[in-house]
Amino acid sequence: MTRAVLSAVPTSRPSVESTFTFSEPHLAARGLACRRGTQLLFEKVDLALRPGELVWLRGRNGRGKTSLLRLVAGISTPEAGEVLLDGTPIAASDERSRRVVYLGHQHALKDDLTSAEALEFLLRIHGRPSDRASVLAALEHWGMLAHANAWVRRLSQGQRRRVALARLVGETHASLWLLDEPFDALDTDGVQRLNALLLQHLQRGGSVLLTGHQATLAPALPARELDLDDCAAA
Amino acid sequence: MSATASPSLFGALFVRDLRLALRRRTEALLPIGFFVVAVALFPLGVGPEPQTLRQIAPGVIWVCALLAAMLSVSQLYSSDHADGTLEQLLMTGGSTTLIAAARAAAHWTLTGLPLVVAAPLFGLLFDLSATALRVLALTLLLGTPVLSLLGSLGAALTLGLRSASVLVILIVLPLSIPVLIFGSGAVAAVDAGQAAGPHLSLLGALLIVTALGVPPATAAALRISTE
Numbered sequence: 109m110t111r112a113v114l115s116a117v118p119t120s121r122p123s124v125e126s127t128f129t130f131s132e133p134h135l136a137a138r139g140l141a142c143r144r145g146t147q148l149l150f151e152k153v154d155l156a157l158r159p160g161e162l163v164w165l166r167g168r169n170g171r172g173k174t175s176l177l178r179l180v181a182g183i184s185t186p187e188a189g190e191v192l193l194d195g196t197p198i199a200a201s202d203e204r205s206r207r208v209v210y211l212g213h214q215h216a217l218k219d220d221l222t223s224a225e226a227l228e229f230l231l232r233i234h235g236r237p238s239d240r241a242s243v244l245a246a247l248e249h250w251g252m253l254a255h256a257n258a259w260v261r262r263l264s265q266g267q268r269r270r271v272a273l274a275r276l277v278g279e280t281h282a283s284l285w286l287l288d289e290p291f292d293a294l295d296t297d298g299v300q301r302l303n304a305l306l307l308q309h310l311q312r313g314g315s316v317l318l319t320g321h322q323a324t325l326a327p328a329l330p331a332r333e334l335d336l337d338d339c340a341a342a
Numbered sequence: 343m344s345a346t347a348s349p350s351l352f353g354a355l356f357v358r359d360l361r362l363a364l365r366r367r368t369e370a371l372l373p374i375g376f377f378v379v380a381v382a383l384f385p386l387g388v389g390p391e392p393q394t395l396r397q398i399a400p401g402v403i404w405v406c407a408l409l410a411a412m413l414s415v416s417q418l419y420s421s422d423h424a425d426g427t428l429e430q431l432l433m434t435g436g437s438t439t440l441i442a443a444a445r446a447a448a449h450w451t452l453t454g455l456p457l458v459v460a461a462p463l464f465g466l467l468f469d470l471s472a473t474a475l476r477v478l479a480l481t482l483l484l485g486t487p488v489l490s491l492l493g494s495l496g497a498a499l500t501l502g503l504r505s506a507s508v509l510v511i512l513i514v515l516p517l518s519i520p521v522l523i524f525g526s527g528a529v530a531a532v533d534a535g536q537a538a539g540p541h542l543s544l545l546g547a548l549l550i551v552t553a554l555g556v557p558p559a560t561a562a563a564l565r566i567s568t569e
Contacts, residue, residue, distance in 0.1 A: 185569060204435055214424070216425060216426040229358050230430060233351055235350070235435070
């Protein structure tokens with residue numbers, strides 16, 4: 109059985125890891141296994157995310173990338189293994205809401221709210237600054253200021269993704285970002301904006317675990333790979 | 343930044359639900375519309391005999407209120423589950439019990455409270471006395487929150503299941519029978535010249551028990567459903 113060791117699989121990109129400060133892992137997962145119905149999707153997945161690291165989670169469709177992100181976020185419980193945030197099981201960690209930002213494949217935006225209202229709600233429930241100025245600044249960062257009062261149902265998929273990603277703009281500390289297909293539906297400009305945000309986040313010591321197409325990651329980002337195809341259950 | 347304060351999470355959810363209801367007026371008015379139509383049909387179908395109408399009034403109004411409350415309950419969590427909002431709510435660090443309580447409170451405000459206001463008006467169709475109308479309003483005030491809480495539990499238990507809208511009714515209706523009995527019983531007692539106090543006390547006790555017990559159970563069901 110192949111045991112996935114995340115740090116052993118660097119990408120072919122030019123590494124700029126030397127510009128980042130590494131320390132003890134923000135997040136550590138050991139021996140993770142995930143079951144969907146009667147099928148064991150993956151097992152014995154080890155993962156360590158240190159400050160300043162970006163991990164690209166890859167694997168075939170249905171391999172369990174989203175399931176792994178949900179396990180790491182503490183939304184679901186693993187079949188085996190554990191996920192620790194600074195040494196504490198993540199689901200029980202008081203720090204999770206402050207230290208972890210999870211953006212799922214679904215945007216969590218309500219069709220009958222405006223872009224600004226939907227973003228304000230998400231920021232507010234997560235305890236982030238949600239005043240009008242913060243919301244508009246976040247939308248402006250993503251080029252969505254003109255659509256601040258537009259109904260979410262009128263937005264394209266790419267525009268909805270931009271509103272969802274606007275949550276990341278106000279993050280100012282070194283948190284852990286768990287992003288499920290964040291580049292999905294973004295145009296070239298959106299990809300560039302997200303890459304810039306990711307780079308800025310890594311430089312302040314944050315860490316990122318994401319799924320998606322590697323081709324969209326900027327060469328400057330020190331991405332490492334975790335291939336779930338190597339962790340498929342027998 | 344800090345974890346979301348509980349009152350803030352409760353308030354954010356409550357306000358959002360009211361705002362969404364204002365934007366979806368047709369859906370929001372459906373339960374009260376159903377109640378009005380269903381209650382109004384009975385005098386036409388049963389006939390104009392005042393004594394008969396007075397006798398069936400408490401049961402008819404309460405059954406219609408119960409069914410009206412069930413109309414919207416299956417949607418309580420399904421939309422948030424489908425669009426990813428529920429995942430975000432579970433990531434807030436706030437109490438899942440508080441999330442369940444906020445959703446039930448918003449559901450009652452949107453479906454139960456209008457029934458409390460409207461039901462006495464429709465009691466006039468059944469020739470109910472002023473005292474009976476007051477007691478009817480009081481029973482609905484105590485009983486409809488119980489329906490919203492039980493509906494919230496049923497919606498969480500059936501989240502993501504096929505035929506959830508039918509299953510939730512099959513789960514919640516049997517649990518609602520005590521509310522139905524004591525709610526209609528109080529009005530019938532007043533109409534028969536007896537005291538409504540015992541029925542109202544039991545309804546109050548049911549409300550306390552469900553308010554304390556159902557939100558944690560709903561929270562557990564939500565966590566299981568999102569696994």
